[in-house]
Amino acid sequence: MIGAANMTRMFCTLALVWSIASAAAPAAWDGPYVGHDPANQWTALWIESESGSLDVRRQKVSLGDEIDVPSVGSRPSFKVRLRDSTELAPDIVELPPSSDLFVVADTHGEYEIATELLIRHRIIDDELAWSFGKGHVVFLGDVFDRGQHQTELLWLIYKLEAEAHQAGGRVDLILGNHESMVLLGDERYLHPKYLRSPRLLNAPGYKTLWGTNTLLGRWLRTKAAVMKIGDYLCLHGGLSPEIVDRKLTLQTLNTTVRDGLKARHALPQAEAHNFTFIMGPNGPLWYRGYFADMRQQGGPAQATSEDIQKIRTHFDARAILVGHTRVPTITALYGDKVVAVQVYPHREEASGEAIMEALLIKSGKFFRAKANGSLEPLDGKAE
Numbered sequence: 310m311i312g313a314a315n316m317t318r319m320f321c322t323l324a325l326v327w328s329i330a331s332a333a334a335p336a337a338w339d340g341p342y343v344g345h346d347p348a349n350q351w352t353a354l355w356i357e358s359e360s361g362s363l364d365v366r367r368q369k370v371s372l373g374d375e376i377d378v379p380s381v382g383s384r385p386s387f388k389v390r391l392r393d394s395t396e397l398a399p400d401i402v403e404l405p406p407s408s409d410l411f412v413v414a415d416t417h418g419e420y421e422i423a424t425e426l427l428i429r430h431r432i433i434d435d436e437l438a439w440s441f442g443k444g445h446v447v448f449l450g451d452v453f454d455r456g457q458h459q460t461e462l463l464w465l466i467y468k469l470e471a472e473a474h475q476a477g478g479r480v481d482l483i484l485g486n487h488e489s490m491v492l493l494g495d496e497r498y499l500h501p502k503y504l505r506s507p508r509l510l511n512a513p514g515y516k517t518l519w520g521t522n523t524l525l526g527r528w529l530r531t532k533a534a535v536m537k538i539g540d541y542l543c544l545h546g547g548l549s550p551e552i553v554d555r556k557l558t559l560q561t562l563n564t565t566v567r568d569g570l571k572a573r574h575a576l577p578q579a580e581a582h583n584f585t586f587i588m589g590p591n592g593p594l595w596y597r598g599y600f601a602d603m604r605q606q607g608g609p610a611q612a613t614s615e616d617i618q619k620i621r622t623h624f625d626a627r628a629i630l631v632g633h634t635r636v637p638t639i640t641a642l643y644g645d646k647v648v649a650v651q652v653y654p655h656r657e658e659a660s661g662e663a664i665m666e667a668l669l670i671k672s673g674k675f676f677r678a679k680a681n682g683s684l685e686p687l688d689g690k691a692e
């Protein structure tokens with residue numbers, strides 16, 4: 310087992326590297342990472358760049374303290390109050406008819422583009438503070454991998470969760486396949502910068518930075534793979550007809566994923582069997598059967614309208630909202646019983662304009678919320 314011993318080394322014996330007098334202040338590079346040692350002393354670690362070298366800054370902290378998450382590009386730094394997470398995300402959340410639901414799919418480390426989308430739609434203000442009142446935001450997973458600012462995005466979501474709660478609103482983060490990959494040690498899709506972070510922090514691998522004695526690692530392991538928010542099933546990949554055939558409930562799906570992400574090799578046999586299915590091409594984190602027939606790739610057949618009806622009946626839901634599979638614009642499938650939300654965050658080559666979309670559900674109506682701030686009903690008329 311890696312884990313306790315290595316984490317102890319990481320959070321106890323890391324030497325603080327003092328910078329020699331220098332004109333320029335160190336620039337943020339990665340972090341903070343917050344974890345505790347076996348004596349429950351919490352430490353925050355930042356990696357900073359100065360005069361071409363990367364140094365580690367470390368600070369003893371306590372739950373309840375506020376620490377800085379550094380600025381990125383034009384986005385300001387923000388303070389986050391440290392809290393431990395023990396309460397599990399619910400399988401089902403009420404959505405009052407007057408509350409808007411803002412659905413954000415895979416952000417993949419594209420912090421500036423994702424925050425632009427949130428700012429333009431007044432989910433957050435220019436200082437990155439919650440400004441959506443009693444509204445509800447759900448992130449459909451895949452915050453990790455590909456881009457280079459996943460740490461900041463996770464801290465932002467963690468912070469907004471608390472601020473939304475204070476305001477009578479709500480933020481939920483659903484787990485995607487890239488959350489599961491990172492937490493289980495698959496480093497293939499990490500932006501190369503994140504391969505350097507564990508080395509600089511004297512940790513044996515990137516997943517150690519998100520272990521069960523880290524603040525965000527514990528927080529991520531309270532999250533759900535599938536949530537029903539109001540009448541909507543919210544998840545990363547999709548619900549396959551096989552889930553209904555196996556009679557899997559939200560509770561079984563979420564408990565199995567959580568247990569597997571805590572200790573995959575310690576799962577009892579029946580649960581290990583479910584975990585293997587869930588982490589496969591017919592499982593909720595990976596399924597792409599709403600989009601194409603995947604049988605030639607060893608995946609599932611394309612879901613039929615009858616399949617979708619069967620799934621909606623099994624979970625008593627109006628529609629299924631998914632990320633994971635890229636679409637050029639948010640698209641209603643199966644007569645709006647499935648909505649594909651994943652417009653990959655990127656910049657238009659010529660103009661540099663941010664391209665990303667979220668799904669806004671207002672009084673049961675679907676809108677595309679674009680990164681430039683415009684809203685467009687899913688049935689096509691501009692508003």
Ligand SMILES: [Mn+2]
Nearest residue numbers: 451485486633
């Ligand atoms: Mn994905």
